[in-house]
Amino acid sequence: MTHQPSQQSTSQANSGSDDWIAELIVSLLSLVWWMVKTAIQLAWRFPLVAAVLVAGWWAYSSDHLLLVGIVVAILVGALVVWRLTWPVSFDRLLAQPAWRRRKQRAIRRNWPGLCERVGLAMAVTDRRSGQRESWTPGLSRLRWASREHLVLTGRVQVVAGQTVDDLATAAETMGAACGAWSCRVRKTGPRTATITWLYGDPLAQVVTPLPIPDVLDASAVPVGLCEDGQPWLLRLAATHVLIVGVTGAGKGSVVWSLLGGIAGGIHEGLVQVWAVDGKAGMELQPGRDLFTRFATTVEDSVQLLEDAAVLMTERAARMAGTSRRHEPSTREPLLVVLVDEVALLTAYTPDRKLRDRAEKALAAIATQGRAPGVVLVAALQDPRKEVLGLRNLFPTKVAMRLDEKAQVDMVLGEGARESGALCHQIPDTSPGVAYVKVDGVREPVRVRAAYYDDHAIGELARTHAPSKAPGFRPVFSVVDDSHPETGDHLRQAGAA
């Protein structure tokens, strides 16, 4: 019996060789596709190298090697001369933009790996394939918020199972992993946050006084600079501000910058400042002309606070039922009660009666003053409760250089230190630097107040003293501190 190969086995052999050829073609096509894709990606990532390679190939194939060599030599020579002769413009126009682009790309490209390294990756099992996958928060809108100060920001969306707090906890490690000297996270939604990398420190330099706004905006008074290079706008309307820092921390610069920011309003009569200088006028005297009232003795200071409390009560009664929010006007100006070294009134004054009166008036203003437009701004060196028991009644706190780390939470509230407020690490070579915390906002913001030297303060007081132009009708006339009947006088005027 002769053996006949069956038809089935022949067709199997044919289909086997067909499969093999098809597989080879597919593999070759995949390889070509991979090579084209990689070449495009590499050219996109390293455009300069790609341009040089293309130019070199063109020069070689068309016999223009010498010409290209001369052009390249001229270009390189020009760059070297530029770098050596004008290093600042070379840095600004070429080196820095190139560095920024590289940094931005590196973070975008390495984001998943960075997240894994700082513990922000989550291992998840895919329901369909059953395979383990690594999920990392999404990064979008990566851009340089300040090119000058090297501040890079992006929007991060955490994955399900994570919180923005997890991101904030990893911020410091993330900053170090990206080579930034600081990294901050600010919550913008239940699962979203803005992440900021700081590669430079805009607060390392002294901040010069900002332009004085023509139009008063008490909800955003320009006071200095934030660490992301944006202006530090401090809310004054409907709040009270407590400024705390050791001696020499620069509390004065916050006060003068704040006065500078509202100077237009003072001049127009939309704001009145009643100032108390516990240090016998040593601190605030240079700006005397800006103040509607100025007290330098303990008795006068207590009287001033009580008068402000009376004005506040009367104004609140007038506003009751008609308005819940005070709008500054020349008839009803915003009243800023400025107290420098408030502890001299609340703790260090030997006269217990005066201390109690001061505490009572301060408590009244702090609890009821916001709506009728009576705002307390107090500066203090020692934040302990026995020195100022009312410190929690200030919704806005500015913590400058402090001696001990325990004082940070004491001033800014529980958890402020973990959120990055390192007031005890502010060097004494950086006066004016502070962390600001506003009630209801989780993260403290690092800022530096503008610095007003004596000349700038003198100029400010000279040019922005309250105007006496027709139409200006002060709620209270300027009162000589030595008048014993001050209180009655004011009560009458306030009631008018």
Ligand SMILES: Nc1ncnc2c1ncn2[C@@H]1O[C@H](COP(=O)(O)OP(=O)(O)OP(=O)(O)O)[C@@H](O)[C@H]1O
């Ligand atoms: N924002 C600032 N920028 C640069 N230097 C500043 C700034 N603020 C203050 N300084 C410098 O620090 C010194 C001390 O500042 P300042 O008197 O305001 O401190 P302070 O906290 O008010 O101290 P004290 O409680 O003893 O009055 C100033 O004389 C000034 O030289």
